[in-house]
Amino acid sequence: xxxxxxxxxxxxxxxxxxxxxxxxxxxxxxxxxxxxxxxxxxxxxxxxxxxxxxxxxxxxxxxxxxxxxxxxxxxxxxxxxxxxxxxxxxxxxxxxxxxxxxxxxxxxxxxxxxxxxxxxxxxxxxxxxxxxxxxxxxxxxxxxxxxxxxxxxxxxxxxxxxxxxxxxxx
Amino acid sequence: xxxxxxxxxxxxxxxxxxxxxxxxxxxxxxxxxxxxxxxxxxxxxxxxxxxxxxxxxxxxxxxxxxxxxxxxxxxxxxxxxxxxxxxxxxxxxxxxxxxxxxxxxxxxxxxxxxxxxxxxxxxxxxxxxxxxxxxxxxxxxxxxxxxxxxxxxxxxxxxxxxxxxxxxxxxxxxxxxxxxxxxxxxxxxxxx
Numbered sequence: 001x002x003x004x005x006x007x008x009x010x011x012x013x014x015x016x017x018x019x020x021x022x023x024x025x026x027x028x029x030x031x032x033x034x035x036x037x038x039x040x041x042x043x044x045x046x047x048x049x050x051x052x053x054x055x056x057x058x059x060x061x062x063x064x065x066x067x068x069x070x071x072x073x074x075x076x077x078x079x080x081x082x083x084x085x086x087x088x089x090x091x092x093x094x095x096x097x098x099x100x101x102x103x104x105x106x107x108x109x110x111x112x113x114x115x116x117x118x119x120x121x122x123x124x125x126x127x128x129x130x131x132x133x134x135x136x137x138x139x140x141x142x143x144x145x146x147x148x149x150x151x152x153x154x155x156x157x158x159x160x161x162x163x164x165x166x167x168x169x170x
Numbered sequence: 171x172x173x174x175x176x177x178x179x180x181x182x183x184x185x186x187x188x189x190x191x192x193x194x195x196x197x198x199x200x201x202x203x204x205x206x207x208x209x210x211x212x213x214x215x216x217x218x219x220x221x222x223x224x225x226x227x228x229x230x231x232x233x234x235x236x237x238x239x240x241x242x243x244x245x246x247x248x249x250x251x252x253x254x255x256x257x258x259x260x261x262x263x264x265x266x267x268x269x270x271x272x273x274x275x276x277x278x279x280x281x282x283x284x285x286x287x288x289x290x291x292x293x294x295x296x297x298x299x300x301x302x303x304x305x306x307x308x309x310x311x312x313x314x315x316x317x318x319x320x321x322x323x324x325x326x327x328x329x330x331x332x333x334x335x336x337x338x339x340x341x342x343x344x345x346x347x348x349x350x351x352x353x354x355x356x357x358x359x360x361x362x
Contacts, residue, residue, distance in 0.1 A: 031258055078327065114335075115327045140323030142342045144298055147259045152297065159326050 006102040013054045026086035027067035065089045081118040097130035104134045104160050114165045121146040122154035131158040176285035181278050183236035183285050190237050191218035193246045197269035206307045238282040247273045250286040260297040284352050291345040301341045318351030319343040
């Protein structure tokens with residue numbers, strides 16, 4: 001059974017399942033290696049924890065092209081969204097941008113989250129454009145925070161504030 | 171001094187040990203200032219012990235926490251650390267907490283923080299560091315500015331204080347900025 005949460009033009013989101021252990025590099029963040037045995041433990045640990053990680057899947061091929069982690073420490077009043085894109089994906093920025101267009105309206109408008117935050121590297125231009133189209137505001141710029149091959153780029157934090165919440169003086 | 175890693179004129183930094191758990195809980199128990207966070211919250215030595223033990227579970231570590239001790243009498247007065255260390259991007263988030271209140275405003279915190287920044291930049295070669303401060307915590311914001319940090323933005327609706335949501339100020343600092351700040355601090359100390 002395929003449990004699909006949100007579907008876009010090219011990608012959809014679904015929960016990670018145990019068989020995803022065989023492609024840990026696609027959904028687990030970081031450049032370090034993730035073999036199947038370790039991935040199985042991570043899947044079980046994460047499923048038992050408070051953080052939620054969803055697989056980002058290319059609809060056409062059913063290939064996992066990344067993951068999105070949702071972190072909230074206050075019962076989803078505020079939520080941090082973190083993307084990891086599979087190292088084998090050749091269009092990560094476009095797919096991440098499409099995912100962001102699904103995730104922010106879902107969290108802000110349907111889940112009643114007060115503020116949705118996402119960190120984006122300064123060279124991820126399609127994701128930045130998507131954030132701005134969604135009405136997210138640039139809250140923070142950390143200088144030279146992300147290492148790229150031969151250079152460094154800033155890290156930007158975009159936040160979507162839920163207009164249905166009235167927050168005095170904030 | 172026991173197991174010193176960074177040594178200054180009046181304070182030194184050593185690895186935090188599970189035996190420091192009671193000291194941390196004691197500092198929490200007598201805390202009088204409340205503008206740094208929501209309000210006072212008692213903590214358990216057992217909780218601190220568990221957290222301290224976890225610091226050493228990963229190599230390279232994700233979180234690096236130092237005990238801050240006065241050289242004179244070898245007294246434990248709190249901790250400084252760099253957290254969520256990312257050795258690929260070479261970044262981390264700094265934090266510090268000294269107490270009880272009687273040890274503040276004596277320059278120990280500034281000295282400990284400069285030792286921490288020296289460790290971060292010159293020992294483990296991080297490139298940039300960030301720090302988060304609740305907007306009501308003007309004391310820590312002023313301290314960060316003196317240590318070379320620059321304002322990087324505001325996290326909206328970061329926490330609750332005085333019956334309303336308040337923002338968090340975030341800062342970043344790079345090595346050359348810290349060196350300028352440390353030179354100014356050393357100069358002021360020698361002329362003062």
